[in-house]
Structure formats: C-alpha cells, structure tokens
Amino acid sequence: MSADFDVERIRQDFPILNRQINGYPLVYLDSSNTSQKPQVVxxxxxxxxxxxxxxxxxxxxxxxxxxxxxxxxxxxxxxxxxxxxxxxxxxxxxxxxxxxxxxxxxxxxxxxxxxxxxxxxxxxxxxxxxxxxxxxxxxxxxxxxxxxxxxxxxxxxxxxxxxxxxxxxxxxxxxxxxxxxxxxxxxxxxxxxxxxxxxxxxxxxxxxxxxxxxxxxxxxxxxxxxxxxxxxxxxxxxxxxxxxxxxxxxxxxxxxxxxxxxxxxxxxxxxxxxxxxxxxxxxxxxxxxxxxxxxxxRIGMDAIAAHDHEITAYTLARMADLDWVHVLGPTEAVDRGSAIAFTVDQVHPHDVMQMLDSRGVAVRGGHHCAEPLHKRLGIPSSSRVSGYLYTTNAEIDALCDAMDYAHGFFTGRTAARA
Known part of the structure; x- marks a missing residue:
C-alpha cells in the first residue's frame, strides 16, 4: 500500500466517525450495505x-x-x-x-x-x-x-x-x-x-x-x-x-x-x-x-484497493483465532472483496448484530438480500462485517472483542468480558 495512504487523516473527513454509541466509539463495519460520506460530499x-x-x-x-x-x-x-x-x-x-x-x-x-x-x-x-x-x-x-x-x-x-x-x-x-x-x-x-x-x-x-x-x-x-x-x-x-x-x-x-x-x-x-x-x-x-x-x-483506487485487502486479511486472521466463528466463502484474502459473512456457534446472527451494536460496533445480520445463496449454504442467515477506506485494524480488534463478549454472554463462558 502507498505510504501516502493515511487512514487516520482520511477518517477526519467523515464527521459521523466521531460519534459514540452507548458510550462506545462508533465502529462502522457495514460499508457493503452503505458507505459513510465525507464532509465534501x-x-x-x-x-x-x-x-x-x-x-x-x-x-x-x-x-x-x-x-x-x-x-x-x-x-x-x-x-x-x-x-x-x-x-x-x-x-x-x-x-x-x-x-x-x-x-x-x-x-x-x-x-x-x-x-x-x-x-x-x-x-x-x-x-x-x-x-x-x-x-x-x-x-x-x-x-x-x-x-x-x-x-x-x-x-x-x-x-x-x-x-x-x-x-x-x-x-x-x-x-x-x-x-x-x-x-x-x-x-x-x-x-x-x-x-x-x-x-x-x-x-x-x-x-x-x-x-x-x-x-x-x-x-x-x-x-x-x-x-x-x-x-x-x-x-x-x-x-x-x-x-x-x-x-x-x-x-x-x-x-x-x-x-x-x-x-x-x-x-x-x-x-x-x-x-x-x-x-x-x-x-x-x-x-x-x-x-x-x-x-x-484524489486518494487513488489502487491505494484504496490495497488498504481494503490489508483490512480484509487482518479481519480474516483475527477471526481465525476465534474457533466458534465460521467464515463463509474464501478464508484467505486472495481474489476476495472486503465483505465477510460469518456465523457464530450457538448465537443467532440477529443477536450477534444487536449485541455488537450495544458496544458501538455496526455490522449487518440477515440474508443480505441473497436468500438463495444462504439456502445453498444450508443456513438461514449470517452476520456480515465490511470495511472500507476509513476502516482501521483497531476497529477490527474492537469487533473481535465485542464478538467474544457476545459469544460469552449467550453461551455462559466465564471468559466473556463485561
């Protein structure tokens, strides 16, 4: 990725990223659904x-x-x-x-x-x-x-x-x-x-x-x-x-x-x-x-694609450490976009979405307007995380921490953090 790509500088152009949800910094990971808008737009x-x-x-x-x-x-x-x-x-x-x-x-x-x-x-x-x-x-x-x-x-x-x-x-x-x-x-x-x-x-x-x-x-x-x-x-x-x-x-x-x-x-x-x-x-x-x-x-689509690739690879690697998370589709960032759908053992995707939202992490839950695909995969729905040019590794860490909390909450794991 180009050394000129400064994600923290880019984030300053998006006023909504300064919001807090329930006292947590907003972590917006639903860009495949709709992206956020820079102030200039x-x-x-x-x-x-x-x-x-x-x-x-x-x-x-x-x-x-x-x-x-x-x-x-x-x-x-x-x-x-x-x-x-x-x-x-x-x-x-x-x-x-x-x-x-x-x-x-x-x-x-x-x-x-x-x-x-x-x-x-x-x-x-x-x-x-x-x-x-x-x-x-x-x-x-x-x-x-x-x-x-x-x-x-x-x-x-x-x-x-x-x-x-x-x-x-x-x-x-x-x-x-x-x-x-x-x-x-x-x-x-x-x-x-x-x-x-x-x-x-x-x-x-x-x-x-x-x-x-x-x-x-x-x-x-x-x-x-x-x-x-x-x-x-x-x-x-x-x-x-x-x-x-x-x-x-x-x-x-x-x-x-x-x-x-x-x-x-x-x-x-x-x-x-x-x-x-x-x-x-x-x-x-x-x-x-x-x-x-x-x-x-102005940023450059090559640089944006490289950043998306890095964020996707980092997300897949972090999810691979959670043995109760199951990624749908390719598990390596090769010929792969930034949308990552997944299931969580013993937790419904809507519950995952709502629990993450309570900690300021915005993801999507459902069939994502692709119901035949979910039927082909043998599941009714999934959760989905999707980053973009303003997504950081720290936000992916916050996602995984929130997922660990949600899984612990619904399964009774003592490791779940309040």
Whole structure:
C-alpha cells in the first residue's frame, strides 16, 4: 500500500466517525450495505440546494444552466472513473436495483421461449429477481452457476453441463459477492458469453467502490453500480452501457425529456443516455456522486484497493483465532472483496448484530438480500462485517472483542468480558 495512504487523516473527513454509541466509539463495519460520506460530499449537496437548485435541461435560466452544467459534469466524471468511451454511455438511475431492472427489461424485450438467461447462485436479489420476472414474462429459461466448497463460482461444473451455450442470450453476474466476498472472473465469463453472442451484464455494486474499474477490460456490455456504497448520496445509481447497444435497446420508462417528438399517436426518442432518463433526475445526488468520485480519485483506487485487502486479511486472521466463528466463502484474502459473512456457534446472527451494536460496533445480520445463496449454504442467515477506506485494524480488534463478549454472554463462558 502507498505510504501516502493515511487512514487516520482520511477518517477526519467523515464527521459521523466521531460519534459514540452507548458510550462506545462508533465502529462502522457495514460499508457493503452503505458507505459513510465525507464532509465534501455533504457540503456539495447542501451548496447545490442552497445556491444552484433548478431543474436540468428544461429550465432556460441562470440557475438552470448552473444545475445542468454540474449535473452533466458529474456524468463526465463518472464516465472517466469507469473507463467509458464517453459520458453518453452513463445512464443515471436511483440505485443499482433500478439499473439492473433497466437492463433486464430492455435486453429482456428481445427474449422468447427457447432463450436462456444465465446468472449465479451468489447473486444479490437485484441481479436475480428482475431476470426471473423477465423469464416468466417471455418464456425464456433461467439457469445459474453453482459455487464450489470455497464459495467461488464452479466454472468446471458449468463447462461440463454446457451452462453457456447457443441458447444463451444474456449472462448477468456480480463482479464481487456481497456475502462471500468472492471476486468473480468476469472477464473469462464475458468471453464465454460473447463467444455465443450473448449480452454480458455485470452487477458491480461491490466492485466499483473498491477496485480500479475499466468497463472494457471487464468485458461488460452493461454494468450497474450505486452511489451510496462509494461515498456518494443515496438515491443515485448508474448503468453504463456500450453506446451501440444502448442505441439498439428500447426505452425503459416514458415521460419528460426522454423523447424526441410526441404526437397523440406515438413518439420518437431522445439520444442516449437521455432516452433512458424519463422525468426529473436525482440532480443533487448525481452532483454529490461526482464529488465522491473526485474524492476517491484524489486518494487513488489502487491505494484504496490495497488498504481494503490489508483490512480484509487482518479481519480474516483475527477471526481465525476465534474457533466458534465460521467464515463463509474464501478464508484467505486472495481474489476476495472486503465483505465477510460469518456465523457464530450457538448465537443467532440477529443477536450477534444487536449485541455488537450495544458496544458501538455496526455490522449487518440477515440474508443480505441473497436468500438463495444462504439456502445453498444450508443456513438461514449470517452476520456480515465490511470495511472500507476509513476502516482501521483497531476497529477490527474492537469487533473481535465485542464478538467474544457476545459469544460469552449467550453461551455462559466465564471468559466473556463485561
């Protein structure tokens, strides 16, 4: 990791990290759920509403011009951040779920009986349910990659069964699992999809915030991510798409600004990306996301990825010392993201979450919007810890101390500390 990466200095940019919960310093380890926001992002959104608030594109006055310039400027920043060919390839949505629904409903409009859509068993519901709905509506068949014992996609089994074949029209895969932390070999799968003429969609919700991103290198045709997991506001997501593909696809929503011309008998469509952006957009949120991208780029995504790797490795090592903790997915920080789901002997994940919260440690408990994956693993739910660029080793130590206390409390171990 770069010697310039100063996590204590970075933490000073996040006002919420100064909070205390029940008299304990806040230890925020739920960044895969939503990240915290640096002051500069908070200030950007506040300043927009205080000084520049207007609708974009349609308001032909000074404030409208300022808002439009900032909004479209954010689009250009985000395009550069992910290696897009240009800002016209960036479609604003309200989150990854909407972006993936946009992909499913537009690409899915071309599906029919006999066609197949391939996903995986480790997908977030946002990259599963939309494809289920499309298949139910069109008569297409949904198929999926299984996982091996380590929690990685079982590519060998998929090859043996011919999972991706001449009937495959869409393959949609998470870059990084939000439960197992597995970094999937998306480029390899993209090549397989393209070899049979399929469209390759990537759910990059857990990838773009943590890893340097080049949509071309990933082999994606469409790629979705969300602002609130990468230091930006809630209510803003992105679908990147190849311009030639976006031009082929039908609109997703109808309304203002997505049209070329409207008559009582029909309509024509605006150029991309506006064809897919009906109505008033999340303007302040997009501008705030642009500032978040500026912040991430100032630090450097390579440095952030290196820090995440170190924190993940440290967390896995500390958990390995607790013989009543069982990590789901890879137990070494190799091709692994920062989300670490786990179970604790004799303690329900919701009890783990609540007990840790009583000591100021914020984690998540449940199925993490990946219920089929948990069923595949033979468990109803799990706890999950997830760090980010502001996470420290000391916070992981506090997590493990709180877990030891929680386990002792529920099992009656005398070693549990009050």
């Amino acid at each position: 908070i200030d950007t959104v506040t300043e927009h509403y205080a000084q520049h608030n207007a609708n974009v594109a349609r308001a032909m006055h000074h404030l409208g011009a300022e808002a439009t310039l900032a909004f479209e400027g954010a689009r250009e920043k985000i395009a550069n951040f992910v290696g897009a060919a240009g800002p016209e390839e960036i479609i604003f949505t309200k989150n990854s779920s909407e972006a993936l629904n946009l992909a499913a409903n537009t690409v899915g409009a071309r599906l029919g009986p006999g066609d197949e859509v391939v996903v995986s068993v480790l997908e977030h519901h946002s990259n599963l349910v939309p494809w289920q709905l499309v298949c139910q509506r069109t008569g297409a068949t949904l198929r999926w990659f299984d996982i091996d014992e380590e929690g990685r996609l079982d590519l060998d089994a998929a090859a043996r069964e011919g999972l991706i074949n001449e009937h495959t029209k869409v393959v949609s895969i998470a870059w990084v699992s939000n439960v197992l932390g597995t970094i999937n070999p998306v480029r390899k799968i993209a090549d397989q999809a393209h070899a049979v003429g399929a469209v390759f969609v990537v759910d990059a919700s857990q990838g773009v915030p943590h890893l340097p991103t080049d949509v071309t290198a990933l082999g994606a045709d469409l790629l979705a991510f969300t602002g609130h997991k990468m230091l930006g506001p809630t209510g803003i997501g992105v679908l990147w798409g190849r311009k030639d593909l976006l031009e082929e696809l039908p609109p997703f929503l109808g309304g203002g600004e997505m049209i070329g011309e409207v008559t009582m008998s029909g309509a024509t469509w605006a150029e991309v990306p506006h064809k897919f952006e009906a109505g008033t957009q999340p303007i302040a949120e997009a501008i705030g996301l642009g500032t978040a991208v500026d912040y991430l780029q």
